[in-house]
Amino acid sequence: xxxxxxxxxxxxxxxxxxxxxxxxxxxxxxxxxxxxxxxxxxxxxxxxxxxxxxxxxxxxxxxxxxxxxxxxxxxxxxxxxxxxxxxxxxxxxxxxxxxxxxxxxxxxxxxxxxxxxxxxxxxxxxxxxxxxxxxxxxxxxxxxxxxxxxxxxxxxxxxxxxxxxxxxxxxxxxxxxxxxxxxxxxxxxxxxxxxxxxxxxxxxxxxxxxxxxxxxxxxxxxxxxxxxxxxxxxxxxxxxxxxxxxxxxxxxxxxxxxxxxxxxxxxxxxxxxxxxxxxxxxxxxxxxxxxxxxxxxxxxxxxxxxxxxxxxxxxxxxxxxxxxxxxxxxxxxxxxxxxxxxxxxxxxxxxxxxxxxxxxxxxxxxxxxxxxxxxxxxxxxxxxxxxxxxxxxxxxxxxxxxxxxxxxxxxxxxxxxxxxxxxxxxxxxxxxxxxxxxxxxxxxxxxxxxxxxxxxxxxxxxxxxxxxxxxxxxxxxxxxxxxxxxxxxxxxxxxxxxxxxxxxxxxxxxxxxxxxxxxxxxxxxxxxxxxxxxxxxxxxxxxx
Ligand SMILES: Nc1nc2c(ncn2[C@@H]2O[C@H](COP(=O)(O)OP(=O)(O)OP(=O)(O)O)[C@@H](O)[C@H]2O)c(=O)[nH]1
Ligand SMILES: [Mg+2]
Numbered sequence: 001x002x003x004x005x006x007x008x009x010x011x012x013x014x015x016x017x018x019x020x021x022x023x024x025x026x027x028x029x030x031x032x033x034x035x036x037x038x039x040x041x042x043x044x045x046x047x048x049x050x051x052x053x054x055x056x057x058x059x060x061x062x063x064x065x066x067x068x069x070x071x072x073x074x075x076x077x078x079x080x081x082x083x084x085x086x087x088x089x090x091x092x093x094x095x096x097x098x099x100x101x102x103x104x105x106x107x108x109x110x111x112x113x114x115x116x117x118x119x120x121x122x123x124x125x126x127x128x129x130x131x132x133x134x135x136x137x138x139x140x141x142x143x144x145x146x147x148x149x150x151x152x153x154x155x156x157x158x159x160x161x162x163x164x165x166x167x168x169x170x171x172x173x174x175x176x177x178x179x180x181x182x183x184x185x186x187x188x189x190x191x192x193x194x195x196x197x198x199x200x201x202x203x204x205x206x207x208x209x210x211x212x213x214x215x216x217x218x219x220x221x222x223x224x225x226x227x228x229x230x231x232x233x234x235x236x237x238x239x240x241x242x243x244x245x246x247x248x249x250x251x252x253x254x255x256x257x258x259x260x261x262x263x264x265x266x267x268x269x270x271x272x273x274x275x276x277x278x279x280x281x282x283x284x285x286x287x288x289x290x291x292x293x294x295x296x297x298x299x300x301x302x303x304x305x306x307x308x309x310x311x312x313x314x315x316x317x318x319x320x321x322x323x324x325x326x327x328x329x330x331x332x333x334x335x336x337x338x339x340x341x342x343x344x345x346x347x348x349x350x351x352x353x354x355x356x357x358x359x360x361x362x363x364x365x366x367x368x369x370x371x372x373x374x375x376x377x378x379x380x381x382x383x384x385x386x387x388x389x390x391x392x393x394x395x396x397x398x399x400x401x402x403x404x405x406x407x408x409x410x411x412x413x414x415x416x417x418x419x420x421x422x423x424x425x426x427x428x429x430x431x432x433x434x435x436x437x438x439x440x441x442x443x444x445x446x447x448x449x450x451x452x453x454x455x456x457x458x459x460x461x462x463x464x465x466x467x468x469x470x471x472x473x474x475x476x477x478x479x480x481x482x483x484x485x486x487x488x489x490x491x492x493x494x495x496x497x498x499x500x501x502x503x504x505x506x507x508x509x510x511x512x513x514x515x516x517x518x519x520x521x522x523x524x525x526x527x528x529x530x531x532x533x534x535x536x537x538x539x540x541x542x543x544x
Pocket of ligand 1: 064067068357358385436
């Protein structure tokens with residue numbers, strides 16, 4: 001196309017008969033306009049970059065040995081609306097925690113019964129079992145979808161059947177009546193998947209197995225050090241919407257689908273005669289859900305569970321075997337009335353007390369729902385803390401803004417579930433040391449939660465465990481046997497390890513926490529959040 005025919009070209013063309021003076025003035029105007037336009041472009045680009053930096057998600061890694069806890073406090077504190085949707089999924093976990101405690105006691109009873117020193121009471125040997133009136137019996141479904149049922153006489157409601165001898169016929173009956181809970185446990189474990197089983201053995205002998213990966217990487221691939229997430233293995237990556245919650249959701253959609261079809265049916269048959277409608281409805285009846293069956297069995301066992309837990313003989317067996325279930329993770333036996341009811345819905349408090357092992361790495365995205373940081377996304381990586389899981393941590397070490405390390409300090413007299421030879425606190429200290437020393441984390445903010453302070457207080461108290469710290473903690477000496485003193489001692493130990501092992505100086509941020517107290521923890525989290533954010537924004541400003 002010739003210039004004369006192109007309207008744009010003709011508009012841009014210099015005026016006809018332009019003098020030299022006019023041309024110089026025009027060209028100078030054009031240069032100035034171009035410069036202004038370029039400046040505007042550069043400003044827009046800079047603003048966009050700043051916005052991007054500001055809105056880039058803050059990435060935090062939550063670390064610690066298994067059974068250290070803390071993630072749910074974040075969700076409750078800062079993304080409550082999303083949390084309330086998720087909370088309902090925890091029902092099955094809490095039911096499993098409860099059923100496990102019951103089955104643990106029943107196992108102990110069985111062991112006790114097998115001992116020759118605990119004969120059943122002669123009186124109880126001749127105890128006539130209540131016969132099978134319908135009033136005296138409860139029917140327990142044996143399995144999901146199965147029509148088989150066992151009939152078991154009612155025991156807990158009949159005080160005359162109670163005996164205070166160590167193990168009596170009464171306990172045998174209780175055991176028999178609680179038998180269906182074995183099946184419930186298996187069902188719940190199957191539904192929750194591998195997270196539902198504890199890691200009780202590991203071949204990993206190092207507290208910080210990721211250090212080997214650090215070494216091989218520093219030796220071989222210095223150049224790739226600055227690449228974002230070059231080795232993040234996707235196979236370890238379990239998003240929060242998958243894993244055990246997804247497994248439960250496979251059951252739940254069936255429920256909602258059925259409810260929906262029921263509604264459709266109601267509309268469809270609005271004008272039809274009642275009989276046809278009833279028939280259709282009966283044919284479309286929702287299949288009994290596995291959730292319902294678990295809840296039914298628990299509700300039917302409620303009185304017997306209570307009877308078992310409050311039984312003097314059972315309590316003395318627990319004391320004899322030094323099993324303090326009430327201080328163990330996932331203890332719900334004192335909440336049986338609420339939890340073993342048909343309409344049970346977990347509270348926040350229940351969920352923070354629940355125990356469920358994290359398998360692999362779970363990503364939790366939190367969008368702040370309120371305040372000046374509204375809309376900013378935080379990504380929390382929650383990783384399994386047992387020794388066999390720790391090698392999977394390493395790929396998450398780069399491109400991270402902060403690490404919150406949770407060290408349970410009440411565990412100074414306990415050993416790891418996955419390796420009974422290892423003291424829990426020693427393991428935490430070694431793990432901390434490994435993190436401090438890791439070159440890849442040299443510039444990462446480390447925040448330490450000295451957690452389970454409430455349990456520490458209880459353990460040392462004469463009315464709780466009355467444990468003597470000096471018997472378990474090398475170097476504790478004659479310090480007072482008080483929680484504050486033990487906490488200060490460990491704080492100093494963690495601080496020294498950080499100071500002597502960090503590749504470059506870094507601040508020491510340590511907090512005493514009891515994360516099951518969500519209100520108190522919220523205050524700590526506010527401080528931590530501010531600290532992480534301030535540093536994050538400062539670093540974003542320093543970026544090119
Ligand atoms: N009393 C008390 N219990 C706590 C505290 N912190 C955690 N717990 C309990 O310890 C258990 C921790 O369980 P999880 O949250 O599954 O532990 P985790 O650290 O995620 O463990 P992994 O997933 O195996 O790495 C829960 O039952 C909590 O209730 C605390 O400060 N006080
Ligand atoms: Mg976990």
